[in-house]
Amino acid sequence: xxxxxxxxxxxxxxxxxxxxxxxxxxxxxxxxxxxxxxxxxxxxxxxxxxxxxxxxxxxxxxxxxxxxxxxxxxxxxxxxxxxxxxxxxxxxxxxxxx
Numbered sequence: 001x002x003x004x005x006x007x008x009x010x011x012x013x014x015x016x017x018x019x020x021x022x023x024x025x026x027x028x029x030x031x032x033x034x035x036x037x038x039x040x041x042x043x044x045x046x047x048x049x050x051x052x053x054x055x056x057x058x059x060x061x062x063x064x065x066x067x068x069x070x071x072x073x074x075x076x077x078x079x080x081x082x083x084x085x086x087x088x089x090x091x092x093x094x095x096x097x098x
Contacts, residue, residue, distance in 0.1 A: 010037075031076035043071060044078035052080065059085075 014037060027036045034040060041048040056069045067086045073079060 029074075029077060029079070032074035032079055032081060034074070034079050034081070041080040042078045043073045043080060048080075056083070059083075065089075 028034060029036055041052055043049055043052065052071050056071070059069055060066055065088045067088050069086075070084045071080055072082050072084050074081060
């Protein structure tokens, strides 16, 4: 009965699909230390780049105080790491915010 009363997490399904899966933790890329099992947007792929552009365009329309949004990606593999926004500050303080 104990087999059925356990929480099922991502590692459970990774191991179920691949019995030789390493139990010691996620495998990370050498360049940007991102989990290799996780699907990420990639700026080097045309379809992913279009999704990134659409997202940025939508956010620029939604938030009028946002001057620009920069997609920050790994220089080696092209995985999207984060978006960095430049916010207009009416008090004269300007800066970059995550």
